[in-house]
Amino acid sequence: MRYRSRVTAPAAVLIGTATALTVGTTAHARPGTGDDQGTPGSETLGDPVFPALGNDGYRVHSYHLDLAYDATTKLVDATATLKIRTTQALTRFSLDALGLDIRSVRVGGRTAAFEQADEKLRVTPERELPAGARTTVCVEYSADPRRTLAHTAWVPTPDGFAVCPQPNSAHTVFPCNDHPSDKADFSFRITVPNGLRGVAGGLLTCTEPVDGDRTAYSYRSRSPIATELVQITVGDYLVKDRQGPHGLPLRDVVPTARATALEPALALTPGLVEWLEARLGAFPFETYGLLPCNSDDPKAFDFTGLETQTLTLYKPNFLLQEEKKIGSHMMHELVHSYFGNMVSPATWADLWLNEGHADFYGLLYRYERGWADSLGLTTMEARMKDTYARGDQWRHDSGPVAAPNAVNLFDSQRYLGGVLVLYAFRQLVGEDAFHAVERAFLDRFRNASATTEDYIAVASEVTGQDQSGFLRDWLYGTTTPRMPGHPDWTVNKVASSLVAPHRLRGGHHHDNSATL
Incomplete structure (x- = not known):
């Protein structure tokens, strides 16, 4: 074939x-x-x-x-x-x-x-x-x-x-x-x-x-x-229009009966877009907004949000919470406009490119605001140290980051495991080079699809050094490599089987608000 x-x-x-x-x-x-x-x-x-x-x-x-x-x-x-x-x-x-x-x-x-x-x-x-x-x-x-x-x-x-x-x-x-x-x-x-x-x-x-x-x-x-x-x-929806950064049209599609109650969450979008544009460039589509679907029935859908293009699907009740409980998740879904939507995975094995990046920037947004995560941690370094310790166990239970199957496609390894890869790469090359790679990757594959190997190739080209060995070890290795800049970090021993608990799992088929 x-x-x-x-x-x-x-x-x-x-x-x-x-x-x-x-x-x-x-x-x-x-x-x-x-x-x-x-x-x-x-x-x-x-x-x-x-x-x-x-x-x-x-x-x-x-x-x-x-x-x-x-x-x-x-x-x-x-x-x-x-x-x-x-x-x-x-x-x-x-x-x-x-x-x-x-x-x-x-x-x-x-x-x-x-x-x-x-x-x-x-x-x-x-x-x-x-x-x-x-x-x-x-x-x-x-x-x-x-x-x-x-x-x-x-x-x-x-x-x-x-x-x-x-x-x-x-x-x-x-x-x-x-x-x-x-x-x-x-x-x-x-x-x-x-x-x-x-x-x-x-x-x-x-x-x-x-x-x-x-x-x-x-x-x-x-x-x-x-x-x-x-x-x-x-x-029975009401369409609410507002203006985002640089005149970007924002439109939210909300249940008419809950429009007023949902307004505090909807009003967060312009600030989220502005924060992300400063890191990844101009918003890539003609419009953006939220669709709090007119149902909270857990039998209808068992996820919090889904990045359908230009109109992110949400459970309404999730968006009724205070900002510190929803802001990082809203950022996660917004990031998908760049990683996942503008640049789509060439195969489903490349999903970590979507979810790792979405969690990476979602966590950065959270920690900049001093919001504790689900583990009570308040810095990226602390969260990555905790994730690093779980690395071998996750590789044992869920395979390498870039080698999922249909059963574990949306578990923590593609989300926080993907974040750990990006964090390690940033530790290796530095903040400026990392962001140059991110933007070059997005520009090169705009409105197309890309593979994990495409990301590795861009990383090597932009940094001027062959990054294939480093990134492939992190993405496909059966054991967790040493973390650049943190020689003291250690990995927990592997138990025979310890699947990541539901509250630590990401994914649109799980509630990843707890993950962030």
């Missing part, structure tokens, strides 16, 4: 610079011959954590999602329109899809045969697609957000829904190439009964009445989005 482990340019650039044959109602591909003979596309991108996720043989340029919500039946009727470019001649290709009732599929405007098998939607176009072809795939379907599935992104609420796609569940909401290495442009149209509001990532482009008793809200993102970062929500 073939797997492109690194994306060095946004999908739009790749497509815009390709010489391609458009396949549609006016120009049809002829079946390939000789070396161009088509084959079915691979139904995997070979991800080391989720090997069944994603599909090869094409890349997606854009998605347009048109969803209509029925408040009486609680069902969603939808059309997903994908613009794709083939990377090989294809007789058949697949999309990721689970729990969706597919009605029809069209490729290039022509009806295509399809079948659903496990979590794949296999599509056989009327005519073979040659390599380098650009075409449109249109899938009509319906979905029930309350349906019980093996895993799901739907978060049902009393008045609608939100979505939580990370890591591998976007395809329970819309058919897609569900892997962060295939980022694409997104636009949305959400039709809801009057009295409710439909919201999605990006900026509102149009509001229009439909049939007198419904309203359609349209949104478009200016930057590509990984499927795991899509947000679509419907409910």
